[in-house]
Amino acid sequence: MMTPAAIAELRSGWRILVACALGIAASAIALPYYSIGALTKPIALETGWSRTDIQFAIAFSSGLGALTAPVTGWLVDHFGVRRVALPGFAGVALGMMIAAMAGSTLVFYLGFALTALLGAGTNPVVWSKVVTSRFDHARGAALGLALVGTALSAILLPLLITMLIERTNWHVALAAVAMLPLVLSLPVAWLWLPSEPVRPSLAPAQPTVSIRSAVLSLRFVVLAISILSGYLAVSGVLTSLVPAFTDRGLSPARAAVIAGTVGLAMIPGRVLIGILIDRYWAPAVGCVILLIPAVACLVLVRATDSLNLTLCCLALGLAAGAELDLLAFLTARYFGRARFSKLYGLLYACLAVGSATAPAMFSRLREVSGDYTASFVSSAALFAVAGITLLLLGPYPSISGPSAKGSHSDAD
Template sequence: MANAQGELRGNWTLLVSACTGIICSSIVLPYYSIGALVVPVTEAFGWGRAQFQAAILFSSGLGALTAPLVGWLIDRFGARRIALPGIVGLSVGFLLASSMDGQLWLLYVAYGAMALLGAGTIPVTWTRAITTNFFRRRGLALGLTLSGTGLCAIVVPQYAVWMVDAFGWRTAYLGLALVPLVIALPVVYFGFHPREGLSGSDGSDAQPHWGLTLSQAFRSGKYWVLLVSVFLIYMAVSGIGPNLIPSLTDDGLSPAEAANALSVFGAAIIVGRVLVGYLVDHFWAPGVAAASMMLPVIGCLMLVGEPSYAGALLAALLIGIAAGAELDLMSFLAATYFGLKHYAKIYAVAYATLATCSGTAPMLFARIYDVTASYDIGFVISTGLFGLGGLMMLCLGAYPRQARLASST
């Protein structure tokens, strides 16, 4: 127990800097800021909501394509050298978005630039550093790091709504461009110095140097169970997140109340990250996953129709806990079932699945609105996706022998 606590205390700067990197990553910052920009930008240029939400397809979709390359670069050059240029590149993408003049292709170029120039900031970078520096409390460390998505969901929508109301959407994009430069760059520069080997924080071999290659993982049925379950769950999570503010304002809530609901969603992500991170260190992770995915089933059903303000907050809480659990689980399960030796490449492909969902689901969710003038069908579909994805996790079975031996050291 003392060694486990010492592992956390001895790597606190790594945890803080990696969490900050997650907040300002090319998949998280564009994703949680776009909801506040949907209405003002589409009204300014006469675009449909699905057209505007398709921008996430470029930021996340291109991120999916670059993820395997980023994983290879991290293995070759180290996470720090890949992260720092990516932070600057993400800011450049937001600067491009502020210069849009009504041509839709410029929107897509800007969000594509966020993905390509900011590729070094994707979660592969930060989780690779955590998994190779934490062993006894890896689940909790991943939960604390990935809680950056929740912090982003709490603060950034409020910040973006305030910027839009006070200064307009162009200045809001400029304000978003400052976030990686002013916050993430100095924190990561001074605090992100991960150990690139596979030794424990005490210098010993806390975990055997084992791991499947990417081709071996592809031939494993468990890897495909993980990929499909991630796909189903993230199609639901990603469809709801950027559309939560416009769906609630359509139901009669004020923009401030809708932003508050998204902030509750973000706070719940943090709770889900830390709670699930703790639980998977002590209990069978697929069982934890299946149980946590039952919460958003209730939350999605609560959003059908015209929820009250209190109902919207409760629904956001339930869905947010599951959203917090999933990315943490994906990182933990990839390291546990397939080892650390080729973790960056294996996780990168799983992340590409996630990023594809993040890119397509918001657009599909918005398309449902464009066709039906309601988000209700989207929430009903999400109910089934959460339930099926959670139950599929149970098919992963027992941990590999190497992982069980490592956990007993």
């Protein structure tokens, strides 16, 4: 159970959590990523583009997101969350709208690239900064609740896109997706996000470690390897689900519904993970959680019936996005909050590289091998590496001083 102090933090900060959840749901990382799977086959059928060509668009959105993440961290520290996020939503909408109007792969890629560049103010660096600065006793649970926005995208986007394509075409479907940041996230962010640069809610001893020494430390390297492996696995398997299921004979609508259960399971999964890492050693929790999708991926190699496919998706959903929650929590726990935005931005770049390269890589594997077996086996191995590597982080650093006892204060 959560402590009274943790419950009080969540009650007082619920508006910020809602704004963060809706913000990441319509962010430059979530909208392209959770849209591309349902769009792949319809676009390929209409245009003749290969699946690899279509999913390569993620390399532009997530890849450029890797380059912008450290800059976004600096902007948040100096200008505040709201001033960075609001123009970011407009940028996401513009980029996705250009992709929706594309008649060539060049324009399609340009739209995804602009989504990342102009929408950089919506990436997880922003939302994690708000939560880690505002919450201390319930930091893990708050991160889980805030980042549950990705679950909303995972559930709703495949269904929305499939429904609109059946009635119109993929251009209209993607244009509808492009409007979500403006009608869903921007108004709430305007009302409930802090306008000034956010500062830690408590005043414990802050870390004195420099950016250079942190980046050169073993812990930073371990986190980077785990994040890269985890997101290669996540991005590879989740963007493959809808096309893989339709290849096995399911209708597009049925495939979208089953794949959407990933997002359904992400909601309780993220909250549970957040509560667990508040109470127990987070690397061990992360290791166990990341081994669950490893097993699910191996089952997906042979599963064809709806029940087994759904169970695998639920298992994936329990852990999908765990690396994002863990990254924010572990960055604050091992390196402190004074330099959180910059260090998180650098580590997030590893996540974005995995997210950028995996969809096209796994789609290419499918084209070479003829099915998704190699893709699912590769994801299983990468999930295992991501989980086991976390155990090398070692115990939390200790803090001397009166504020350290009984709290999640930042470590030196």
